[in-house]
Amino acid sequence: MEIPRERLRWIYERMALIRAFEDRVAQEFAAGKLPGFVHLYAGEEAIAVGVCAHLTDRDYITSTHRGHGHCIAKGVDVKAMMAELFGKATGVCKGKGGSMHIADVDKGMLGANGIVGGGPPIACGAGLMAKTLGTDQVAVCFFGDGAAEQGTTHEAMNLAAIWKLPVVFVCENNLYAESTPWTYHCAAPDIASRAAAYDMPGILVDGTDVFAVYEAAGEAIARARRGEGPTLLECRAFRYYGHFQGDAVSYRTPEEEAAYRQRDPIQRFRQTVLSQGLLSEDELDAIDTTVQHEINEAVRFAESSPLPPPEDCLTDVYVSYPVEQLAFRH
Amino acid sequence: MAREITYRDALREALREEMYRDERVFLMGEDIGAYGGSYAVTRGFLQEFGPERVRDTPIAELGIVGLGVGAAIGGLRPVVELMTINFSLLAMDQIVNHLAKIYYMFNGQFTAPVVVRTVEGFGQLAATHSQFFENYFAYVPGLRVVAPAVPKDAKGFLKAAVRGNDPVIFIEHSLIYRNRGEVPDGEDFVLPLEGAEVRREGQDVTIVSWLRGYYLALGAAEELARAGIECEVIDLRVLRPLDVETIVRSVQKTNRLVIVEEGWKSFGVGAEIAAAVQERALDYLDAPILRVASVEVPMPYARNLERLVVPNKDRVIEAVREVLYQRLPAPLTR
Numbered sequence: 001m002e003i004p005r006e007r008l009r010w011i012y013e014r015m016a017l018i019r020a021f022e023d024r025v026a027q028e029f030a031a032g033k034l035p036g037f038v039h040l041y042a043g044e045e046a047i048a049v050g051v052c053a054h055l056t057d058r059d060y061i062t063s064t065h066r067g068h069g070h071c072i073a074k075g076v077d078v079k080a081m082m083a084e085l086f087g088k089a090t091g092v093c094k095g096k097g098g099s100m101h102i103a104d105v106d107k108g109m110l111g112a113n114g115i116v117g118g119g120p121p122i123a124c125g126a127g128l129m130a131k132t133l134g135t136d137q138v139a140v141c142f143f144g145d146g147a148a149e150q151g152t153t154h155e156a157m158n159l160a161a162i163w164k165l166p167v168v169f170v171c172e173n174n175l176y177a178e179s180t181p182w183t184y185h186c187a188a189p190d191i192a193s194r195a196a197a198y199d200m201p202g203i204l205v206d207g208t209d210v211f212a213v214y215e216a217a218g219e220a221i222a223r224a225r226r227g228e229g230p231t232l233l234e235c236r237a238f239r240y241y242g243h244f245q246g247d248a249v250s251y252r253t254p255e256e257e258a259a260y261r262q263r264d265p266i267q268r269f270r271q272t273v274l275s276q277g278l279l280s281e282d283e284l285d286a287i288d289t290t291v292q293h294e295i296n297e298a299v300r301f302a303e304s305s306p307l308p309p310p311e312d313c314l315t316d317v318y319v320s321y322p323v324e325q326l327a328f329r330h
Numbered sequence: 331m332a333r334e335i336t337y338r339d340a341l342r343e344a345l346r347e348e349m350y351r352d353e354r355v356f357l358m359g360e361d362i363g364a365y366g367g368s369y370a371v372t373r374g375f376l377q378e379f380g381p382e383r384v385r386d387t388p389i390a391e392l393g394i395v396g397l398g399v400g401a402a403i404g405g406l407r408p409v410v411e412l413m414t415i416n417f418s419l420l421a422m423d424q425i426v427n428h429l430a431k432i433y434y435m436f437n438g439q440f441t442a443p444v445v446v447r448t449v450e451g452f453g454q455l456a457a458t459h460s461q462f463f464e465n466y467f468a469y470v471p472g473l474r475v476v477a478p479a480v481p482k483d484a485k486g487f488l489k490a491a492v493r494g495n496d497p498v499i500f501i502e503h504s505l506i507y508r509n510r511g512e513v514p515d516g517e518d519f520v521l522p523l524e525g526a527e528v529r530r531e532g533q534d535v536t537i538v539s540w541l542r543g544y545y546l547a548l549g550a551a552e553e554l555a556r557a558g559i560e561c562e563v564i565d566l567r568v569l570r571p572l573d574v575e576t577i578v579r580s581v582q583k584t585n586r587l588v589i590v591e592e593g594w595k596s597f598g599v600g601a602e603i604a605a606a607v608q609e610r611a612l613d614y615l616d617a618p619i620l621r622v623a624s625v626e627v628p629m630p631y632a633r634n635l636e637r638l639v640v641p642n643k644d645r646v647i648e649a650v651r652e653v654l655y656q657r658l659p660a661p662l663t664r
Contacts, residue, residue: 060404093437103436110403111436115427121393122428125400125408132356132382132406139400152423155393162388316438317471319495 001215008278009287011053011210015045015266016291018069021078022241024295025068025085029245033303034085038099041069043208043240046265047172048073050213051140051233054221060108060126060139062119064172065100066239067112070142076104082298088305095308096316116177117150119143120169124156127165131227138224140168146177148191157232161198164229168220171232172207174239179251192234200230207235208263211272237265331515338507340481341371341447344488345409347517349379352407355492356383358394359411359447368413369449369507391421398444399428407492412448415463415501421446422466429497430472444498445491450592451504451542452640457628460636462593464540465602467499468569474523475570477501479544481511483567486521493520501569503541524568526576532560535650536580538603539590540566543641546622547590550646561650569599574606581607585616586653590646595623617653622646 003011022042028034041048044066052061052073063070071081076092084091085099092104103111110126113119123141130137147153148171160167171191175182188194195202201223205216213235220231238260242249249257273279335343349355357372357379363386366373376384387394391412398408412418418425425446433441452460468475474496478484484502491498513519526538530551537547544565551561562580566573581587587607589600600621607619625639651657 060400062400093435093439096437097435101435103432103439105403105436105439110400111432113428115423118396118423118428121396121424122400122403124393125397125402126404127400128397129401129404129406132401133404152392152396155388155390156396158388159390159393159397163385316434318474319433319441319443 001211001218003214005278007053008273009283011049011214012269012273012279012284013287013291014049014073015210015269016288017078017294018042018045018048018072019266020291020295021068021072021081021298024299026241026245028299035087036098037065038085038245039066039243040239040241040245041066043260043265044172044174044237045069046210046213046269047170047207047235047237048142050210051168051170051217053214054218055108055138055140057106057108059137060110060123062110062123062139062141063112064119064142064144064147065112065114065116066144067100067102071102071104071109071112074109075107076102076109078294079298079301082302083305086302086305087307088302089308089312090301090305094312096312117143117147117152120147120153120156121159123167124160124165127160127167128163130166131163136225138166138168138221140170140221142170142172144177145171145173145175145182145186145191148194149177149185157198157200157230160230161200164227166224166227167230168217168224169230169232170217171234173234173236175236176239176243176251178243181251190234192232195232200232202232202234205233205235207237208265208268210265210269238263332512333515334510334512335481336507337481337484337509337511338369338371340485340513341488341502343513344485344492345372345375346378348489348492349383351517354405355407355409356385357409357411358385358387358398360387360389360413362386362411367411369504372411391417392424395421395424395429395444395446398446399424399432399442402442402444403432403440407443409445409447409492412446414459415448415450416459416461418448418463425467425473425499426470430470434472441495442497443495445488445500446498447500447502449502449504452629452636453504454631454633454636456631460629462591462624464501464569465593465597465599468572468599473497473499473570474568475499475501476523476568477540478567479506479541479565481509482513483521485513486519487523490520490523494523498523501541505542506545509545524571524573526564526566526568526573528562528576528580529565530561530563532562533584534560535586535588535653536562536564536577536584537588537590537646537650538564538566538577540569541592543590543592546641546643546646549643550650553643554647554650559650559654572602572606574603574610577603577607578611581611582614585614587615587619588622588646588649588653589619590622590641592624592640594626595621596626598623617655620649620653622649
């Protein structure tokens with residue numbers, strides 16, 4: 001598949017930005033500057049970027065607890081994301097959501113999601129809206145191999161199939177549901193083959209190869225836009241960090257982790273574009289430099305931003321009246 | 331002008347009018363289309379509005395509430411029907427973790443104005459089909475929870491819920507669908523989703539309840555009136571936000587409060603009301619606040635046993651006499 005040069009640059013820039021963001025978050029967390037749970041996406045960049053390359057701001061995605069990569073691939077501002085992780089007023093959700101609940105409606109990002117399996121029905125609802133209103137919007141649902149075992153995912157896939165909704169299910173199989181190996185938790189030889197139960201195409205993709213993801217996602221998204229219904233993509237990749245920062249990662253060996261890096265999605269992309277002369281080393285390095293600068297700026301911005309004012313605690317509980325009134329009324 | 335119609339017809343009118351008013355409004359649920367709804371609320375709607383707007387779904391409560399959330403974010407106005415409140419347990423994650431929280435945790439960027447209609451009740455359906463879970467929803471900030479007892483409220487609340495921008499849990503009761511009452515004419519009759527209402531005035535004892543319990547309270551009040559005891563009956567109407575002020579004002583007059591609820595007593599809506607009232611009106615109370623509630627067992631099937639479990643008019647009368655110190659406290663049954 002021919003990819004225009006500008007899009008190749010975009011793909012590299014987004015993957016590099018996700019990696020730099022996640023590596024930096026790991027550092028900040030280790031330094032005790034970040035609270036809460038952070039689940040890092042490093043190693044899986046090719047999936048979010050290869051899929052979102054086909055989407056516009058009007059298309060929707062739902063995400064997971066491991067959502068930073070999806071946000072960045074969908075174009076959410078990294079300064080506002082970093083500020084959100086720091087719990088600051090300038091965060092994308094003004095410090096009320098945190099890492100697991102980043103949403104940006106202007107970018108069609110309907111939320112990272114703290115509940116495993118929370119996103120699939122919501123993506124289907126967005127797809128139902130598009131189909132009902134006759135728009136050409138598509139909803140992509142990212143979920144992990146863990147969520148593949150949730151009933152909600154299967155309810156959603158069935159609903160999408162019976163109503164031919166413009167939804168693409170992207171299962172990011174990173175081999176472990178928290179600590180449980182997917183070969184233990186999944187009865188099928190692969191997750192993609194479960195699509196057969198819902199009479200939709202199910203495609204197994206190398207999730208460390210952004211070109212493979214790009215091609216498979218392009219076809220699935222085009223199919224959804226044509227009104228031909230949902231597709232299930234299973235993209236296999238590795239998560240470099242633990243399930244969350246602070247995870248002892250006792251369930252896999254250092255050798256296994258080292259082997260992951262042999263198939264690093266960013267390095268693979270570099271090798272391909274350099275060997276085929278599509279982009280030059282200089283321009284890739286320049287992108288790396290810009291990305292590093294952007295992340296440094298994001299951290300500076302987050303650190304220097306104010307905390308949310310106390311009165312924000314009571315806003316946006318309900319649309320139609322302030323919660324202060326509710327508190328008084330009980 | 332007003333007409334007398336049934337509770338069921340009030341709901342039907344509300345849905346039909348809103349579906350004609352706004353083409354973004356659509357219905358989704360199990361057996362609501364071709365079958366017409368388990369309680370016949372949507373009978374004929376499929377023929378009238380077509381399958382895009384009256385969507386029969388698989389039996390997948392979690393999935394369909396989630397679809398409602400996504401569709402509402404995208405701009406549609408879903409009314410999701412959960413066949414009974416017993417099955418709402420399967421949808422709890424989407425209701426509690428998503429529907430109720432999206433507006434707050436994403437800092438007001440978008441909301442999910444889904445109306446979830448569901449129904450509670452009993453009638454020899456046994457343990458899994460005879461439950462009262464309004465407290466589960468009323469516990470959750472971000473949800474509005476309404477429980478209309480009379481046709482007027484059923485219509486005015488449902489229309490307001492569809493038009494509003496907050497998620498609403500709309501709880502009906504299977505044993506009051508045929509109850510009749512006056513409903514104002516006009517397609518723009520809507521009611522704010524808040525506020526309890528004093529429906530019968532009296533100075534001796536306040537009885538507060540909702541849904542079928544309201545009718546028990548009213549029946550007890552009428553019987554007690556013949557014995558010279560005047561009860562003030564409050565229809566709670568809305569469980570969240572809870573209108574404590576109306577109850578407190580009444581208690582300041584009567585100095586006695588009986589709460590009638592069909593759910594289990596422990597950790598129920600009645601417990602919340604009692605706590606809230608004593609916080610504000612302890613000095614006005616001349617007797618302990620009493621709760622008439624279901625006996626704390628899973629609902630038995632046999633008719634005679636079921637009757638022992640759910641509240642009835644006589645138990646309400648006994649409770650009223652007890653707060654008036656006209657009878658000895660009932661022995662502890664728990």
